[in-house]
Amino acid sequence: xxxxxxxxxxxxxxxxxxxxxxxxxxxxxxxxxxxxxxxxxxxxxxxxxxxxxxxxxxxxxxxxxxxxxxxxxxxxxxxxxxxxxxxxxxxxxxxxxxxxxxxxxxxxxxxxxxxxxxxxxxxxxxxxxxxxxxxxxxxxxxxxxxxxxxxxxxxxxxxxxxxxxxxxxxxxxxxxxxxxxxxxxxxxxxxxxxxxxxxxxxxxxxxxxxxxxxxxxxxxxxxxxxxxxxxxxxxxxxxxxxxxxxxxxxxxxxxxxxxxxxxxxxxxxxxxxx
DNA sequence: AAAAGGCCCTGGTCGC
DNA sequence: TGCGACCAGGGCCTTT
Numbered sequence: 001x002x003x004x005x006x007x008x009x010x011x012x013x014x015x016x017x018x019x020x021x022x023x024x025x026x027x028x029x030x031x032x033x034x035x036x037x038x039x040x041x042x043x044x045x046x047x048x049x050x051x052x053x054x055x056x057x058x059x060x061x062x063x064x065x066x067x068x069x070x071x072x073x074x075x076x077x078x079x080x081x082x083x084x085x086x087x088x089x090x091x092x093x094x095x096x097x098x099x100x101x102x103x104x105x106x107x108x109x110x111x112x113x114x115x116x117x118x119x120x121x122x123x124x125x126x127x128x129x130x131x132x133x134x135x136x137x138x139x140x141x142x143x144x145x146x147x148x149x150x151x152x153x154x155x156x157x158x159x160x161x162x163x164x165x166x167x168x169x170x171x172x173x174x175x176x177x178x179x180x181x182x183x184x185x186x187x188x189x190x191x192x193x194x195x196x197x198x199x200x201x202x203x204x205x206x207x208x209x210x211x212x213x214x215x216x217x218x219x220x221x222x223x224x225x226x227x228x229x230x231x232x233x234x235x236x237x238x239x240x241x242x243x244x245x246x247x248x249x250x251x252x253x254x255x256x257x258x259x260x261x262x263x264x265x266x267x268x269x270x271x272x273x274x
Numbered sequence: 275a276a277a278a279g280g281c282c283c284t285g286g287t288c289g290c
Numbered sequence: 291t292g293c294g295a296c297c298a299g300g301g302c303c304t305t306t
Contacts, residue, residue: 002300003300032283034283034300034302058301072300072301074282074299074300074301075283075298075299075300076283076284076285112284112285113282113284113299114283114284115282115284115299115301116300130302155276157276157278161277164300164301166301166302173300174298262278262279263279263280264298264300265297265298
């Protein structure tokens with residue numbers, strides 16, 4: 001389940017191998033992702049030069065001459081780089097898409113659950129319907145307590161669900177929503193409109209700090225991106241509350257509770273989070 | 275308008 | 291050991 005830190009780690013992993021290269025070929029083995037992969041990419045992309053690889057929310061943006069390739073990894077997607085002359089480049093069952101580069105390297109997308117996406121946008125990529133309504137990046141100054149406060153006056157939705165709303169802030173998935181609320185000592189059930197500036201300040205700091213640390217941890221696994229399974233090595237990190245139903249709170253020893261909010265599992269410590 | 279629920283999909287886990 | 295039921299999850303889309 002790639003969250004923002006994982007996507008950013010993947011971006012940093014692939015960028016050096018793509019930037020400045022020309023696309024030599026495209027292979028679509030299974031176009032049926034979240035949306036169909038446009039078949040015309042097989043003809044359109046070869047010959048184009050890759051200028052840079054950026055990220056917006058959890059979307060990877062491969063900026064080419066003439067357009068931008070938009071990748072989303074869904075919840076089971078991963079990218080791998082196979083270098084030229086490497087013996088075992090046989091695609092496996094869920095390797096749906098290859099981007100072949102002019103030096104023979106291959107960027108291969110694997111996505112067993114096919115919630116991911118490969119799309120193409122000409123012109124300003126930020127005008128794409130999937131990107132145009134996104135809220136601020138969590139690690140920018142634009143994401144702050146005042147923004148949360150202003151956007152939630154009169155809002156009755158619970159804070160956990162709000163935090164996962166990409167129109168409010170992008171890149172906070174289920175795991176980090178739970179973990180950041182614990183860090184900020186905020187009960188996930190509280191209505192967003194009843195939270196004041198001081199608690200929002202704690203929440204913003206928690207989001208920034210936890211995401212920043214996760215990205216740093218991912219950096220140490222960057223070398224694994226070439227000729228590996230594409231999975232950063234920090235997935236087995238320790239969580240304070242996520243997935244710890246019934247276990248003792250690492251802070252107070254109380255019991256971690258699990259509830260459902262907007263069809264998603266929420267985990268929290270009723271004693272620490274009020 | 276806001277909020278709630280549905281849906282896409284596969285692999286892993288669990289009970290029988 | 292096989293098999294069905296169920297769950298997880300991002301996030302757009304539809305319904306209320």
